[in-house]
Amino acid sequence: MNRILPNIGLLCMIAGGHAHAAPPRNPDAYVAQQELPDLSDKAPKKVAVADFTFPDDLEVTVWATTPMFFNPTNMDTDAAGRIYVAEGVNYRHHENRRPGGDRIMVLEDTDGDGTADKSICFVQEPALVAPLGVSVFDNKIVVAQPPSIIVYTDVDRDLKFDPAIDTREEILTGANARNHDHSLHATTAGPDGKWYFNQGNCGALLSNRDGFTLRLGGSYYNSGAGNPQWFNDPTEYAGKPSDDGKIWLSGAVGRMNPDGSSIEIMAHGMRNSYEHCHSSFGDLFQNDNDDRVSCRNTWLMEGGFLGYFSKDGKRSWSSDKRPDQDIPTAHWRQEDPGTIPSGDVYGSGSPTGIAFYENGALPEKYAGSLFSCEARQRVIFSYQPTLGKGAAMDLGEHSELLSSKDNVLFRPSDVMVGADGAIYVSDWFDSGVGGHKDVDESMSGTIYRIAPRGFKPVIPELGDDPLENGAKMLTSPATHVRNTGFELLKAAGKDALPILEELLKNEDRWIRARAVWLLPLIGSEGTEICRGRLTHSDPEQRLLAFRALRNAGADVLEIARVLVTDPSPAVRREIAVSLRSFPAKSKQELVVKLFSQLDNADDRTYLEACGLAAEGMEPEVWKSLVQSAAQEPLEWSEEFARITWRLQPEAAVPALIDRVHSRKLSASARRLAFDTLAFIATKDAVMTIADFANGSNKSLAKQARWWLFNRGLDEWESYGIRQLLKQRGIYDPDKITLRGIVTPEQPKTSNLPPATEIAAMEGDPARGKIQSARCMMCHRFEGNGVPFGPDLTGWVKDQGAEEFINALVVPSQSIAHGYEATRLHLNNGLQIDGIVRSIGDPIMIESMSGLTQLVPKNRIKRTEKRIFKSLMLSAEQLGLTPQDIADLAAYLRTL
Incomplete structure (x- = not known):
């Protein structure tokens, strides 16, 4: 018999409905809350507080746990301190575990003792299948559920969705793919009052009520474990412009009005940013997943390209990895013009929720902290971003707010700042992460609270005065509570000015920043106060004032003419990105001035901001700069060489050819000129590169051959590169010999004991190190081996021995993204199994042991x-005994 869940006494009615339509009123369209499978033999579990490591001045307590909710994917808070949780019970291969659909739960600590004691189902419906985002904007509950962003408005504010009273609307639709981790993530509100949405690299063909179409192409995903549902093919619109005339790639962060109108892309080209967050100064942060050892936390510059795909969306980073590039550099295209800095790249992982802490319950030293969940490494990273000497926000070195390195069941899915100012962390609770699967059949989950020792929660009480409520909520530690206060004060217009003037005197810099955003939105007096701050002695205040005025519709060009020579590179950077949408004629002089002030060739953020401002008029800008510089080609400054690299003007080709041939320049200067020629790609540029392919400069010859193969057989084919390669004996498709490589079929059943039994065996790391030689033909660890499969350094420590043993015994059960196999059937009957690295002609395919063939x-x-x-041989195919496997796991756990 199924059991009725404790602590959940309300039936949860659900709505059907479709995009932009009111839900149907037919009672048959709704079903009661579905019970879960019988869990009587699967008691809820949680990681003990004693298993955590955290700072001495803080404490960790359990705020809520299963069975009050299950499998938490994301959470948010309202002004009363209630926490809304999105559940993922129907995740991937468990899609039908709860036929009535997943739920949004509301948890509450009614007696203020620091522990939730009430659990209510706000909504459940079949359309909800492991939603990865829930956001609370007053009484609007926003759920990220592919293909749509759904807004449930709790009209009567009774904490449960009733379709007869409340409303349901899909403000944005067309996202791939339902029940896939790389699709829609949580919607957030910025300090500007806009809503920001996040789409992973499954691609999206998004449309809103205005009929605007946004094409986020570039994905090569079209299926996956658990049979996720796909709504369109992102390869069909990769490289095609959206209705704003721009080419955008998935994954991306977008901005829109709360009703879904006026969509803008803020940054694109991520792999799978699980979540993003803002500071009150308007800085945007994200974390991003990887294919190989390259997870990152990044400050996002507006308009920035993050480099996972090529700019046309048709090639992955692995297709474009150049000789001698390390994986993180190649993964995020850090040596390609038009890409922003990658941020803190910390290695292999599975980043999830992210939050920015400003004010609240924690000691003052934590103000301005960026917290990022890392589920694979079982840690919450902490940063203290600052405005550095250059144009970017500097994240600095990461530390750890919370970790559970020895308990492989802690898998944090989200982190947030509560309305009481404490930090809340949700734990998905599972023995593994990645591969789009879950193992824990109890569906357990826990929310932990991080606060000062002896903390007693206090939630500000709200009254009937909208102005007073707005002021209280604008000072809240919780991001979306602040958004409600923002809207109340904005609606008050000039009547809010006295409150804002008082908030500008607040000793907390974050609270003062929130008030600045509202000043130009409430009338002329507020606008003048904000304009006065453009001359503030603090560059961060000038930057904030400009952002606020621009958001309110001020004349950007007028302000840009004043700030274009601002001493702060960060202020000038913000001027540059604001010019992106202006006609060339109105901004060319400003763009030239901005470029001319580049005083550090390594400030890639400033360079890229100027490059974004110059898009569409690069030749004219470069011509003005080279004339004003009046330098001979061999006397270019490092800064001007970098500017040329970013602008890629054809007129620079003769000078670049002189530079690449010069013996007077350093090797790095010649290499930069060489790379610049490759990106300009005129016939003269390409032929110069071709001349180096068989030259005496071994370093450039290696690079030249790579460029000729990577571009010469498709994009550069019109220059006769295919024939040239054949004539010079570099590549002749008629003479190339291909090897058939077929991964042996894995046994359908295993004669080995279960993974749990092998994991319980005593393993000998010394013997395991000897056995590891079998793994080196496809994996790297301790700096050795072939980087064909995932790097095994830290893998067992992060995922646990049981997950490793499962992967070794049944390799095809879970295949990581980026390692999916393709089989080529050749005309002569041979077959090649491998990972496709390039889809041109020839196709580049890499097989076991790293053997790469051009087909x-x-x-x-x-x-x-x-x-x-899986392209990996199973443990039995490798001849491993249970003891061998236990020894191998014991050795890899030490790495």
Whole structure:
């Protein structure tokens, strides 16, 4: 018998409905809350507080746990301190575990003792399938559920969705893919009053009520474990402009009005940013997943390209990895013009929720902290971003707010600042992470509270005066509570001015910043006060004032003419990105001035901001700069060489050819000129590169051959590169010899004991190190091996021995993204199993042991994509005994 869940006494009615339409009124369209499977033999579990490591001045307590909710994917708070939780019970291969759909739960600590004691189901409906985002904007509950962003308005504010009273609307729709981790994530509110949405690299063909279409192409995902539902094919619109005339790639962060109108892309080209967050100064932060050892936390510059795909969306980073590049550099295209700095790249992982803490219950030293969940490494990273000497926000070194390194069941899914000023962390609770699966059948989850020792929660009480309520909520530690206060004060207009003037005197810099955003939105007096701050002695205040005025619709060009020579690179950077949408004629002089003030060739953020401002008029800008510089090609400054690299003007080709051939310049200067020629790609530029392919400069010859293969057989083919390669004996498709490589079929059943049994065996690390030689033909660890499969350094420590043993015994059960196999059937009957690195002609495919082959397309009879078969041999195929496996796990755990 199924059991009725304790602490949940309300039936949860659900609505059907479709985009931009009111829900149907047919009672048959609604079903009662569905009970879960029988969990009588699966008691809820949680990680003990004693298993955590955290700062001495803080304490960790359990705020809520299963069965008050299950499998938490995301959470948010309201002004009363209630926490809304999105559940993922129907995650991937468990999609039908709860037929009535997943739920949004509301948890409450009614007696203020620091522990939730009440659990209510706000909404449940079949359309909710492991939603990855829930956001609370007053009485609007916003859920990220592909293909749509759903807004439930709790009209009567009774904490449960009733379709007869409340409303349901889909303000944005067209996101791939339902029940996939790389799709829609949580919607957040910025200090500007706009809503920001986040889409992973599954691609999206988004549309809103205005009929605006946003194309986020570039994904090569089209399926996955658990049979996620796909709504369109992102490869069909990769490289095609959206209705704003721009080419955008998935993943991306977008901005819109709360009703879904006026969509803008803030940054794009991520892999899968699980969440983003803001500071009150308007700085935007994200974390981002990887294919290989390259997870990152990043400050996002407006308009920035993050580099996971090529700019046309048709090639992954691995296709474009150049000789001698390390993986993080290649992964985020850090040597490609038009890409922003990658931020803190910390290695392998699975980043999830992220939050920015400003004011609240924690000691003052934590103000201005960025907290980022890392589920694989079982840690909450902490940063203290600052405005550095250059144009970017500097994240600095990361530390740890919370970690559970020895308990492999702690998998933090979200972190947030509560209305009481404490930090809350939700734990998904599972023995593994990645591969789009869950193992814990109890569906357990826990929310932990991080606060000063002996903390007693206090939630500000609200009254009937909208102005007083607005002021209280604007000072709240919780991001979306502040948004409600913002809206109340904005609606009050000039009547809010005295309150804002008082808030500008607040000793807390974050609270003062929140007031600045409202000044130009409430009338002329507020606008003048904000304009006065453009001359503030603190560059961060000038930057904030400009952002606030621009957000309110001020004349950007007028302000830009004043701030274009501001002493702060960060202020000038913000001027540069604000000019992106202006016509060339109105901004060219400003853009030239901005470029001319680049005083550090390594300030890639400033360079990229200017490059974004110059898009569409690069030749004219470079011509003005080179004339004013009046330098001979061999006398270019490092800064001017970098500017040329970013602008890529054809007129620079003769000078670049002189520079790449010069013996007077350093090797790095010649290499930069060489790379610049490759990105300009005129016939003269390409032929110069070709001349180096068989030259005496071994370093440039290696690079030249790579460029000729990578571009010469498609984008540069019109220059006769294919014939040139053939003539010089570098690549002849008629003479190339191909090897058939087929991964042996894995046994359907294993004669080995269960993973739990092997994991319980005593392992010998010394013997395991000897056994590890079998893994080195496809994996790297301790700096050795072939980087074909995932790097095993830290893998067992992060995922646990049982997950490792499962992957070794049944490799095809869970295949990581980026390692899906393709099978090429050749005309001569041979087959090649491997990972496709490039889809041009020839196709580049990498097989076991890192063997890479170039396969001419006319040799291919048929292609099987994503054959859902691991390219790794199983433990039995490798001849490993249970003891060998235990020894190997014991050794890898030490890495």
